[in-house]
């Protein structure tokens with residue numbers, strides 16, 4: 001039989017229980033303030049001068065178009081690809097970077113420019129242009145990887161280029177930056193070497209197009225970074241980021 005507690009001891013236990021309940025209640029309230037009713041929003045990038053606030057119509061169009069073509073089997077690359085690489089970024093971007101075709105890393109992840117050359121392109125966008133990859137749009141002439149990274153074949157370009165055209169129609173950017181000989185020559189329908197094409201704006205269906213060297217070329221030829229930076233500065237000026 002336990003000994004009966006004195007009134008003083010009972011009062012002390014009551015006080016302790018009450019303060020424990022209050023502390024527990026406080027913790028629940030704190031927890032709720034972190035999990036309920038707080039609208040978490042991503043902070044805007046500091047150099048965000050490019051966003052065009054005009055609803056999400058272009059985004060919807062792009063999503064719809066992606067859904068329409070994501071299982072494309074129009075050329076033989078469909079048999080060897082792991083993932084179709086549609087494109088990535090802001091459908092309302094003022095600048096679109098167009099490369100040649102996905103490589104091994106891109107094929108693996110289904111995203112454009114994610115390998116070493118992609119890191120260099122990211123540096124150009126982030127460090128050079130003071131933008132983020134989400135501010136621009138990045139895609140390729142071909143949406144599927146040519147085996148062994150061989151050059152795209154004319155019939156593959158013929159089948160795939162309409163997808164790029166549609167993307168460019170939706171985005172309607174101010175400037176297209178064609179990365180490398182292949183993208184520049186394909187878009188401009190010319191055989192002129194990239195050394196002669198780069199450094200000045202050309203016209204692509206009413207959109208200004210700046211050809212420059214491909215980031216993969218820069219990895220092999222670091223001295224070409226200077227002319228690329230010159231080209232990028234012209235783009236920066238053209239779209240009013242300076």
Ligand code: SF4
Pocket residue numbers: 072073074075076077078084142143144156159160
């Ligand atoms: S490369 Fe283009 S045309 Fe060929 S299967 Fe892929 S998406 Fe279709």
